[in-house]
Structures are given as C-alpha cells and as structure tokens.
Amino acid sequence: MLLDRFNPVHWEWMVYLEMFIAGIAAGAYMVAALLEWSGRGRSPLARSAHALAFPLVALAGLLLAVDLSRPERFWHMVVQSHTMLPMFKVWSPISMGSMLLLVFGGLTFVSFVDFLISRDFFRLGGWRDERTLHGSAVGRVWALLGLLTAFGTAAYSGILLSATNIPGWGHSTLIGAVYVATAIITGVAALLLIQTIRGFIDEDVVALAGTNTWLIVWWLVMVVVFLATLGEGLRFIATGIASVALIAAIVLAGVVPLALRFAAGARSQSLLVPAVSILIGGLLLRFAIVMGPQSVH
Amino acid sequence: MADAMGFFTDTTVCIGCKACEVACKEWNQLPATNGGLNTLSGDSYDNTRRLDGTHWRHVKFIEDFSPDRSQAAWLMMSDVCKHCVQAPCLDVCPTGAIIRTEFDTVVIQADVCNGCRDCIAACPFDVIGMNEASNTAQKCTLCYDRMQNGLVPACAQACPTQSIQFGPIAELRQRADARVDTLHSQGQKNAYIYGKEDMLGGLNSFYLLVNKPEKYGLPASPTLATIRTAPSWLFSTGSAVVAGLVGLLGFRKHRMDAFAAARRSSTGEEQ
C-alpha cells in the first residue's frame, strides 16, 4: 500500500459525526427490535427508540448529503442520473450504505409515525390508539427488517473505510465490526440517557443497563483486536490528536462505565454519568479512526 | 468491445521534458497551479508535485546517487492514471459516474459524479483528486474524446521520444516484453514491466521500470480495495451476532433479575 499519499479525502467532522449519529440510531433500533421480539414492542423503552431513530437517521442523511462536494446530486447514489434506473452496486460500500440508509430511514420513519400515533398526536384511518404497528404481528416483521438494516447502517460506514487504500483504514477488515459494537453501546447509552432524564427507569431500563456492561466488554475486545491486527497501519490511527482521542475513547466508553458498574452500590447508581461517558467515548472513537489516517503526511 | 487500448510508458527513454503534462493541460483546459504562480518544491525538477483533480499527467524525478557518485542515476517517469482492468475507483463509485469505456479505459463522467470522494480513497496509486472548478473528482480520461474521434491521446502525441506509446494493449505488451528482452541483453538486468496481468487484472497504462516500485513512489502490490468488503461484512456480522447473543441472553437474565428484585421488594413491603 502507498503510505505517502497527497490527495486528501476530506472526510471530516460531518462524516464522523454522521457515523456517530447513525450509529446511535442503529443501536437504538436494534434494542427496539430486541424488545419487539420479546413481546415488548410497546414498552416505554421501545417507544423511546422509535422516537429517537428516525430524526437521527434523517440528520445523518442530511450530513452526508451536505458533505458531498456536489450536494445537489445526492440522488445520483440512488438513481442513475442518465437513465433514472435504480443505482445499486453491492460491492460499493457507499452504494450499499445509501440504499441501507434509504430503507432504514423508511422503516424508522414508519416507526416514528407509529410512536406519534401511540401518543395520540394523530390517527390515520385504522392506525390509531392502541392499534399500532409495533406490538402487532407486522411489527415483528418490521422489527426484523429494522434489525437487519440497522445492522447494515451501523456496519457499512466502517466497511467503507476498510474498502479503501488509505493506510490505517485499508490495513484492516475489522472497522465495520468495531463500528457495529460502537453503534450498539452508544445506541444503548442514548436510550438509557433519555429514559433517565425522563425518569422512566423501569425493569427494561435496568436490564438494558446491566446488559450494556457485557456489550462494553465485547466492544473493548473488538477495539483491542482491531488495533492489534493493524500491523504497519497502526501508526496511522494512533497518531497525534487521534491517539489521544483513541485513549480517551477507550477510557470513557470502556473503562469508566465498567468501573462505575463494578464499584460499590452499582445498582443504586445514576445511569446518567456512564451513559454520557459512553456517548462521548463513542464519538471520540469515530473521530480517532476517521481523522487519524488523514492527519499523517 | 473494441480492442482494449492504453499506454505503455518506457521510462528508459523519458527525458523528463514534461511535454505530456503541458499537452494534457492544454487539451483538457486544466488550470495551472495558482494560475501559474507556483513555488519551487525543492524536490529535483518536480514542481507540480502530484497527480490530482487538475493535474492528470505528472513527471516524477528521482535522483539516485551514492555519495561517491559511483551510483549515478536520475529516474524519470510520467505518472498517470493506471486505467486498471480491475479498477478500485470504479468498484467503489456509488453513482456509477466511473465507467469502463469501449476501449477498456476508466473514465469519470463529470456530469454524474457527486463528489463523495470514495474513489480518491480507493485508488491505490493516489491519482484522483478533486477539481475545484467542478467540485467533482477528476483524473486522466485517456483522452476518451480524442479516441472517439480516431485521435491519439494528447500526451502520447506530444512525447518527443515515444516514451509514452499508445495503442492496442495486446500489441503494447508484446512490444514491452521485447524491449525488456533487449535491455536485459544489453546488460540492464533491472528492467521489468510494472502492471502485468497479475496486478489488478493488468494496468492498461503500464510501465517499464528499472528500479523497485517504491523507488518511483509506486505501491509494490496494489490491491483492489473492495476485496476487503466481503470479509468486512463477515466480521461485522460476527460482531453483531456476538453482540446480539450477549445482548439477548444478557437482557433476559437482567430482566429476570430485575423482576426478581422488584418482587422481593414489593413482597418485602407487603409483609
């Protein structure tokens, strides 16, 4: 691989912020899918996820479109601009991603409407009150589709980085795997944060908080394995400010929540601090992976 | 498809005149660096420094001298898009802007590109850059417009020593192999072809070099970046499955614990 490259890719704050936001949406929606299949599709926790996902996905899409050098042509990634036929290449991660975001966006949009209907903001014919999508038989199908596209959304932006020849990124096939784990723990953290602020700490929330401990362990394993298998690519990630961010990410998203959890009186602790810590850590991880290789000349 | 066409560049006859750079800029009406007000790079005679969105031919100068001058060579090479048979840029392009033409060349359609810049990241040779005038990614088109009208690409036309040779790939490869044989028989054992069929399916702009690729700033074994896509999906799926199992089992266990705790406290209250 060419280690000395000149042409900058300029994937910067809009990109890693989008990864962070989309990851949260994906992680949250995966939790919602999990709840749906556990028969808890109408629980407060699930409803928070339904409310949270779509706005974040929309924001993510907006960020990506604005980051394009020709934002007005964003639709070229969905439809061929000459023929108006669908534009889809399975082996192009961005093409996959734009399809995934589209479908995921559609699914989360309906879930968002479903949430509004469940809160009686409006009604659409037979879709009203307690007769919501989520919690019904269709809801389980919806949740499965949502799970798959959420997973895809979480993974693709990391896979995108691996499918380049940028040193650091192209040295690893594990960035997607790390991103999936990051999406999950940050999605969970976001939900925990929202429920804590709204005071809806029920058994689901408590259970989720406990589960997150093991998810964080898995996340740490993924990060370590990722760094250990980078080879000569390591110095492109662990460089300058990115190395500081990397360490901070591991501490904030990994060490701090685990330490708080295993310290005395775990169950009685506020969920706020670890949630915020995980979120900041998750953002810093995105930052480190994205910006590290772009800062080396 | 018509015959696959491309370039064979014999660097042993390159005199570093940069006619290729100027001819390319003139034909494609590309702007000069800072309107011409460039600065001295200090890197030999190379002041244009790189291939990018407004610079599609670039002559590299590599001074290879030992302190006692017993080794004295000045390598010169006109760098350009390699028009790979398996082109990473084409693979990753999400808009379909990058296409393979009837001449087996790789072209970015400027009216389709939306500037996502994935091609820039995917190219193993770092030849693509953004063109600030169009805000799209641009690179050598192998003078597709000229070829469609039966003309030779501008750089090949301008090259005074025929270092840049244009023609059907099959014929160029034969010529190149013969040239390597000749050089070997003349004592230049280091001559070889860079960009044979085992490299990205073959580079339709391939080179005769006399030193390691790294000496020329070229990657020794460039990869098709998208070969990492499938394994990445695999590992991501694995990660998701593990996380999913952990999550599912963990959630069930913690929920039961939570209910048990709740029952205990409520039972406690009742008593």
Add this chain to the structure above:
Amino acid sequence: MGRGAATMYAGSLADADCIIIQGSNMAENHPVAFRWVMQAKLNGAKVIHIDPRFTRTSAVADQYVPIRAGSDIAFLGGLIRYVIENDKYFRDYVVNYTNASTIINENFRDTEDLDGVFSGLTPADPAATADPTFAQENTYNVASWAYQRTAPFDAARARQEALAAETFTEMLQKLLPPDEERDPTLQDPRTVFQIVRRHYSRYTPEMVERVTGTPRDQFLKVAETLTANSGPDRTSSFVYAVAWTQHTTGVQMIGAAALLQLLLGNMGRPGGGIMALRGHATIQGSTDVPTLYHSIHGYMPAPDARAAHDTLKDYVATATSALGLTAFWSNLPKFMVSYLKSMYGDAATAANGFGYDWHPKINGDYSHMPMMVQMADGKVKGMFLMGQNPATSINARLQRKALGKLDWLVVKDNFEIESAAFWYAAPEVKSGEVRTEDIKTEVFLFPAAQIAEMEGSFTNTQRLIQFHEKAADPPGDARSDVWFAHQLALRLKRLYADSDLPRDQGFKNLTWDFDYDAGKYPTNTRIQGEPDVHKVWREINGYRSDTKDLLAGFGALQDDGSTTAASWIYSGAYPAENDFKPASRTPDANNQPGSNLGWGYAWPANRRILYNRASARPDGQPWSERKKWIWWDPQGGAQRTGAWVGNDVPDFPVAKRPDAPARPGAIGLDGKAGTDAFIMKTDGRGWLFTPTGMVDGPLPTHYEAAESPVNNPLYKQQTNPLMKYWRRDDNQLAAVNDPRYPYVMTTYRLTEHHLSGVMSRWLPWLAELQPELFVELSPELAGEKGIKNLDFVRISTARGQIRAKALVTPRMRPLVIEGRTIHQVGMPWHWGYMGLVTGDIVNELTPMVADPNVSIHEGKTFCCNVEREGRA
C-alpha cells in the same frame, strides 16, 4: 570547414554508432531533435554526455562524464592525441580528404615553441586605435601560418594584375597562387599531421585529468568508445550547442571537434559529423539571410571600409582570395553581382559596379556587445528591438544603462518585456539608485504576431527550410515582423524619395517591390499592408533579370548582371512557380533512407549531409555497405556517362569522375580533383590546420576562461591572447584564483523555459513547471557553506549580485583540478522582473568578454561566490 551550419541533419544521428554530446544539454534544450539520439540508442548506439552537470541528457546516456566548464579543448585535445598515438585515425580518409599531408611554411611556430602562443602575435592597444569598438589586446599576423607553396608568389603584383583584368574570371585566375607542397607519407616534420601531433603531445590522459577534472579512466573509456565506433564500418557524431560557442575559445572548441572528426573520418558520412544545435526556430535563417553586421547574404563578408574593399573588383579580389579561389567560393563574383542586382535592380549596372558604392560598409565591431558599450557611452540614438531582450543580457546592468541613454527605443514583442519596462521596473530603479525621471528614452511598444498568425518559412539547425501557413489573424494591433519591416521600408522610401544627398542614393535606389500585385491581396484577413512573402522568396531564390523567370539554382547565377538573387545559398528552393520546395511535405517511406529529400528544402541545393563525397572512397565506391551514402555510378546520369548517385544530393559536381585530375591554373572546382571532397575549402581538403579564417590560431589550444580559479596548467599564456574584453569600471574581471570568487559558475537552460523567459514565464502552464530561479550546488559545497535545500542564497561576481533559492543536488559534484578541489555551481538564466513569475536576472553576473572570431560572449564559465542569506 567552410559553411556556417551543421554538417548533418538531426535524423542522421539515428544512423550513428556513437554519439558524443558535449557543450550541449540536448535532451533538455532540443527535446524533439533528441528523438533521433534515442532512436540511435534503441538501435544499439552508445551515447556519451560530457557536462559539468548531470542533466536530463546524462540520465539517458550510456556514460556521463563530468568536466570543468570551459576546459573542453583540453579534453578534445586529449582525444586527438589518443587517436594519433594509438594509430586510431582513419588513414585513407586522412591522407586523401584532409590537409594532413600539406606542408606549412618554415616560419611557423607552435604553442609548444612559444609557451602558449603562435608565431605572428602582435600586441595591439585598444585605446590606441581609432576604432572605439576594438577590444583586443593582441592580433595575429597569419602570414607565418600559410601553406608552403611549390614556388614563390608575389601577392601584391598578382593583385595589381588582377585588378586590371577585364572579367572577374580572368581576375581570379591572376590571383591564383602556386600549389601547396605535400608529403603524402605524413613523415615530414612540417606536415600538418606532424605539427598536430606535436601540438597535442602533452595532452595526455593525466594532463586531461589535471585540467578538466575528468577522472583518467572515464576519459579513456570515452576515447575507446569513440575510436571503436569510427572507421569504414562505423561512424560517430559530435553534438554541440552554446556550451561550446559561449566561450572566449568557443570557435576553437568547435574546431577541435572538427579536427578530431576529420582524423576519425566521420565527416560527410551517415551518422557522422558535427551536429551543431542552433537554438531558435529560425536562427539558422537569421544568419543565412543575415541580421549579422559582418555578413551579407549567403555568408559573404560584409563590405568593410577597413579592408581592401574599395571597389567591387577590390572586394571580389580580396574576399574570394580569402575564401578560396579553387573552392566553390570562386563563384563569389556571381553571388555578389546577383545580390547587388537584388538590392538595386535596374539601377545596378556594370558601369557603376552594380551599385557597390551605394552599399553600406562596416568600419568597426558592431556586434551586440560593443554596440551596447557604445550605447552606454551615449553614441547610439535609437534602436529597434525585435525579439531580443538586452535588459536581461550579458552584464545586464551595463546593457540597461545603455538602453537608458537612447533617445528612442522601439520594442516589438509578445509581452511587455524587461527591455520595454526597464525605465520603471528594473532593479536599480526599484531600489532608487536610478530615477525614472532621469531616463530620457522614449519607449514604443509594438505587439507582435505569433507563429500561426502569419505565413513564412523557418530555417532550422539542419539547414532545412520549411514554409508554414497562416491559421488566424493576430488580435488588435499585433503585427508580424515582416509586416513591420515592409511598412517601415515603405515609409522610409517615401521620406528619402526627394533627397539629393550622396549618402541617401543607395536607399533611394533600393528596390522594394513586395506588395501584392493588384487584385491579389488575400480577402480572408482584416490585416492590411502585409507583403507578399512569395515575392520575397522569389527575390531570395533568384530570377533572370530581364524575363523574371525563376532560376533553377545557384549554378545558374552570372557575374554580368543577367541574374538577380538575394541569397545564393537558398537559390534552388523556388525553381518554378508551382514548385515552392519549402512547402513540400513528402517524407521517405518508413523513413528510409532518412534524408527525406522531398520534405522542405535544405540549402545548399537540398544537400542533407555536407561533404558527402567523403562518404565514398577515393575510387568512388562506398567505404562500406553499412555506411554507404553516395557513390559513383559509371552508367549514372541522364547521359549515362557517369554520375554520383545514392541517398542524398551530392555535395559535389554531379558528373565529376572520382579519378578526375585537377586542371592546373583553373579557378573553382575545375582546379580541384575528383577526390577533393571539401568543396568550400580552397584546397578541397578538410582542414586539420587552419592557415586562414580563424583569427586566434591555426590549431585549438587550451586556454583558461577570462575568469578562472586556476593558472593554465599547460602554458604560461593564461587566456586567449585575442579575446575581446571591454575594459570598463562596470565590466570588471576577477583575477586568477580570486579568493572573493572561488567557485566556477556555469549558466544554462531548462526545457520548461526559453531564453530570458519572455515567451515562457508569461504562460501559466510553463510558469508552474519551473516557477522560481534557483542555483544548483553539490551537497559537499552546501555542507561547507551551511546551505540547506530551498534556502535563499546570494550569488556574487565582480559584476554584481543576485539572490535565488538553493537546489542542493548530487548531480553537481566537486572536481579536483591541479590537485585542488574546485566547486562548480549552475544557474538557469530564464528569469527577469516582468512576467507571471519573476526572479533575479542571472546575466547581472556575467562579464562582457567574447570570442575574437564571432564575438560570442563567454556566458558558460566565470567565477562567483555563494553565501546563505542572513549570514554576516
């Protein structure tokens, strides 16, 4: 060798077995012609590059040889000695085709006898002459260099009788001296061969290393390669450019290569000879139909008030004797009379010497440098400057001072060049040293048309004339130079029309009939007033004075006024109305044999390789099948009585038998034998020894440059005793080994720019390739001076000081000269203060010193210092 041009065409280099590029950086400065060198390489030829710097030419050469700038004669002399001492000379060629066997008169003394000078050295004090342009400390009386004749010759009496003759032919016959004495065994110590051997006897490989810095083994490798590739079966070429001409010994450097090539038998043969690389698109043309002060059309000497040129007969007698009564130059009367008919038309008659009295006579050195010196002293009123930029030229400050003394200055160029803007933008004005208000020069700037905006012909370095058409009108007021000259002439003619002054009669009688015939002016242009260039061409080619029928060639020229021809060497290019040869574009199929006689027109008479008689043996058969070019076919010719045939137009009378004897007492080529290949020399031989024609010596001799860090290791005489030097306060020279200026500087060109950058630094695509002035120096010198790559440094000489960025590169290397390490530095001289990218003017550093033969400046080697900026 008698012609002012390359002996071969560039494509012939592809037929060479060995090419030595010296005094040239061909790949960088003649990249398109260089394709032929690469062709030769692809065919297995050896390419050697000898240069102070490792350049883009060196990069593709088989052998790069470092050399101290200016020491080329020592190197070439070493090769000459090697060839002679190792018996590598081509004996049959040398005996038959050169003057090796000619005996020199007994009064001759060589540099070996006089410690670096030849016999006949006469001190001259420039200040004591009446000629303010004279700038030499010495001259040579060349009488002692003359051939030994078989009988005594009273030149004064012969001239008296000649001037009384009725016809030019009779006149020239009276001037014929007796034959020269020869020893074909080459044994007589006064043969040219033995004199040459003795002259170079001390130019051993060890001496070459001491003087040039070239390691002995590398020098010997060059000698071995060159000699292995010369002879009947193989030929070698030398390629040179301004790194040979721009020295105070420049002409002798070229002479040394010519001597060597004659010894090796490479002249006149395919792939052999000397490829002089001229630098501008049509600079060859500008000396053929000249803008040189000392030359009139076709390399005839300009009538000179200081010489025996009083009348036309005097001129013919003097000039023809000097050029060669038994050379093709014996036809000079025909050339001159036809030229005068072209100048004065019907007013030129036999009665008035064809108007010779009206023709201007030079009376001083009016080459560029003394002209600018005179200008700086206020002696010149006005100047037309067309495609030149003296503000950036030799000793640039002195030249800008000169421009500021003019009353008026007309600049015609593509952009507002330094010479047009000096009065407000020059460094001395910017610094306040000189005030714009104090410069009284009135400057007129005329925009020039570009190449595709006019029709006309170029004559390139291989004497090839190619006509090109006009593609578009120039914009606005931009006009071609030919439009300008034509319009200027028309206006001047009107102004002079009523003058009675004797000095104006010449201009009044000058014919100037170049307007289009009525109704013929092109209708597809808005530009009015263009001359008909085909009329100009007809004038150049020549026609019968009465019928105006075009002439077939210079063979048709007469000395009685019946023919009119501006430039005899071009005669034959336009032999018929529908046969304008410069416009022809018919190449050889598959470029075989490669002379491409159907493409353009090469003067003289479309001969592509000069002296090609020498490509065949004395008996007329080729030296070898591999190197055949022209040969004698006994059944050849229209009459089938015998002719020279082959791949080229013979540079020889086409029907003259190889065994034809010389006719005693005949002038011209009849006085020469069928083996006398060098038709422009009076003895028909290539000259190893130059008895006349070179003012500074019959044999090339190593002298140090005007500025040098070392004493001449070979002789007591340090520099060329005849070099021209304008001794002024603003033109100082550093002393030998001056501690203030310890490094040798050489100046050069880059592919990316042209001359002072007036055509290239204004174009963005070229400016970005090489945007800034730099000085190249070795890592060794950089380390000594604490200079890092891209540091700003100050470069100073005894003339001035400039600044530039340092480019530290191993392509520069220190050399050991006379046991001392000498550092060389180099600068490309393309920058000036006007343009898109600007920089200091390198010619602020150069001295006004010149070669005494042709007044070319010594820009290629002088002494300097280099200091990092900011250093105390």
